[in-house]
Amino acid sequence: MNLHEDLKQDERVWMPGVLDKDVRHFNIFYVQHNRDDKFNCKPYNRKGLYKISLLKGKTKLYYADKTMDFDSALLFSNPNIPYAWEHVESEQSAYFCVFTEEFFDQFINIREYPVFKPGNVPLFHLTPEQFQHFAGIFKQMLEEITLDFAYKYDALRTMVLQLIYAAMKLEPATCQQYKDSNGSMRIASIFMELLERQFPIESAMQRMELRHPKEFASQLAVHINHLNHALKTITGKTTSQLIAERIMQEARSLLQHTDWNISEIAWSLGFDDLPHFIHFFKKNQRLTPKLYRKAQPL
Numbered sequence: 001m002n003l004h005e006d007l008k009q010d011e012r013v014w015m016p017g018v019l020d021k022d023v024r025h026f027n028i029f030y031v032q033h034n035r036d037d038k039f040n041c042k043p044y045n046r047k048g049l050y051k052i053s054l055l056k057g058k059t060k061l062y063y064a065d066k067t068m069d070f071d072s073a074l075l076f077s078n079p080n081i082p083y084a085w086e087h088v089e090s091e092q093s094a095y096f097c098v099f100t101e102e103f104f105d106q107f108i109n110i111r112e113y114p115v116f117k118p119g120n121v122p123l124f125h126l127t128p129e130q131f132q133h134f135a136g137i138f139k140q141m142l143e144e145i146t147l148d149f150a151y152k153y154d155a156l157r158t159m160v161l162q163l164i165y166a167a168m169k170l171e172p173a174t175c176q177q178y179k180d181s182n183g184s185m186r187i188a189s190i191f192m193e194l195l196e197r198q199f200p201i202e203s204a205m206q207r208m209e210l211r212h213p214k215e216f217a218s219q220l221a222v223h224i225n226h227l228n229h230a231l232k233t234i235t236g237k238t239t240s241q242l243i244a245e246r247i248m249q250e251a252r253s254l255l256q257h258t259d260w261n262i263s264e265i266a267w268s269l270g271f272d273d274l275p276h277f278i279h280f281f282k283k284n285q286r287l288t289p290k291l292y293r294k295a296q297p298l
Contacts (some may be wrong), residue, residue, distance in 0.1 A: 018276050025103035026156060028141050032093040049098050050110060051077040052163055054134050057092035061123060062087045062186070066226065068123050068173050072131045076115040076122040076167065080194060080210070081123075095138035097160060107157060113164055118220075121172035130170070135160050186225060188234035191216055195243065199250050201268045206259050208270040213239035248284045251277075255293045262289045 053075040061068045061075070063083045077083060079101075104110040114120050126134065142158050144152050194216060197210050210216055216239065217224040228239050235242065247269050254265045266277035282288045 025100040026145075026153060027099075028095070028097040028138070028145055028156075030093075030095050030138070046077050047099055049273070050079060050101065050116060051075075051096060051098045052160065053077070053137055054131070055085070055092075056131065057087055058089040058092070059085050059087050059092070063122065068121075070123065070125055070128045070173065072128075073173065074124045074126060074134055074163070074167050076164075076168075078116040078122075080197075095135065095142075097138070097163075099142060099160065104157065105151075108161075113168075114255060115164055115167055121174075123173040124167050124170045124171075125173050129234070134163065134166065137166075145262065158285060184230035186232045186287060187220060187222060189232040191222060191227065191239070191242070195220060195246055199246070201250055204264045204268060207268050208247075210272040211243060213243065217245075220271040244284060245282075247283070251281055252285070252292070255289055256296050262293075265289070 030284075048282055054073075055070070056072045057073060058068070058071055059073075061070065061073075062085065063085060101110055110116060115122060137159055143156050143157055144159070144190070149155075185259060194210060198210065210219065213227065214224050217227045220227060222230075224239070231237060231239050231242060237245075251265060255262075258265075260268075262277070265272050266274050268292075269277065271277040271280070278288055281287075281292070284290055287295065
């Protein structure tokens with residue numbers, strides 16, 4: 001699913017005037033299968049997209065180092081935590097709405113809502129009555145997006161908030177952790193995905209958001225000692241070592257392949273001051289960034 005391309009090509013989401021920017025930041029889908037060709041969700045890791053899913057049918061959800069089983073549920077996904085699900089029966093249906101943080105930029109800070117915050121369980125089991133209530137909102141959204149109405153995206157924002165507020169009144173699902181070996185493998189896998197997702201740095205305006213072990217632990221909803229143990233078990237390296245190695249890899253690449261000044265590179269890699277970056281680089285490369293760049297072949 002390429003949100004921007006889908007929206008660009010879909011005449012149903014036409015929007016006039018200055019509001020057409022919202023076309024690039026929101027879409028909604030409905031999927032239903034009643035055959036044996038069950039549809040499963042591979043790890044959801046679309047950069048920059050929030051997602052709300054209304055799912056029906058016996059399903060197993062994999063989230064960080066946890067797993068949850070449900071028949072019908074509402075699932076909230078932020079751009080930093082990959083998840084996957086596996087259907088265990090053939091009759092399945094799902095509504096999805098996907099949107100960027102910019103879709104709410106002038107209105108609210110969407111990442112501050114508990115359903116999208118790291119560490120919180122993002123799944124809510126639903127009774128048949130609750131499922132029908134949420135399905136009604138999604139159906140209304142599907143209808144709204146087809147209208148030739150200049151303020152339909154304002155209406156859709158309101159409906160997304162309806163989903164969020166209604167869910168926050170419910171109890172989150174309980175979850176089980178993987179057995180230690182599987183849990184460590186999954187934590188290591190998701191950590192590496194979160195780390196890699198920040199690269200390559202393609203613009204001097206782009207900056208790493210996660211660069212400290214405690215930030216990764218928070219995103220994964222695990223204690224930092226648990227994260228270190230998992231990574232040491234699987235990779236033989238600590239969280240700090242893995243982060244430093246990847247930052248150094250990107251720093252070398254930027255010094256070799258861009259004409260950005262060293263202060264710009266330092267900022268993009270999450271350093272708040274230039275001396276800190278120079279010290280970090282020299283400690284790992286035994287050369288200052290300036291000397292390293294000069295030593296590269298033209």
